[in-house]
Amino acid sequence: MNDNDIQSKILCARIDDLCRRCETRYCPCFTSFLSPHERAVSLREAAKHPDVLCVEFTGVNFAERAVLVFFPKDLYLFEKIEDLSEDDRDEYEREADIGYVKVTGSGYRKIGHKDVLGALMALGLKRETLGDILISDDAREAYIVALGSVVPYICDNLVGVSSDKVKAMKISRHEMPRKTNRFADMSLTVASQRLDALIASALGMSREKSKKCITSGLVSVNYTVCMSADSGFNPGDVISVKGGGKFLVDSLLGQTQKNRFRVIVRKYL
16 A cells, blocks of 8 residues: 555545534534545545535635535535525635635735745645635735634744745635636547547657556546556546646547547646
């Protein structure tokens, strides 16, 4: 069993415990912020508890990191966060301990995602206390989703990002900018509806090199490592290749006269 399997097993046990606590105590239970892979593992584990409603709170749209909240299903009459009114959503986010911070630079230097994350890590914060980090278009401001318990600490201690002086202040969810995903659309023709064929075409490499990437554990499908080169793919799948980027399978357009497959993928920018 490798390290990823061990970590997934530990996470599953944690999610199972939270679900059982929700069932027995009849109250909401919360995780800290989870990565996309952890979200996928947790959702599969939570699905084993039919009496528990699992809702993801991300703080911003299109977020990668989320707090999972487990509700007793017969007490809560909604299935996803979009079903909630704004007031209810604010209340549940407070219960889930989600807060927001705006970071303003001096205006003389640009700041990036890695710069902000590095500065937060240097303060001794754990990654699970932090959600997504958004950078403004001019790279002069950053917006941080975090556990509410660490927001005051960030505001008091984050005074520099990279070589720039910054000021951090607590804000509300309604002051957060909308996150938008940017894509480059790619029209591909692949030899077969296999994962190795898609990766080879998307990254302009040989099938042999594509297979090696997969069997080496460098490829994830829907945020879970996939080591089977002959796995298929479907519209909606998110495929990540370490060192090669991340792609969304948008649509399958059927076969050509030479029995090859036409696929539209969207590369995240």
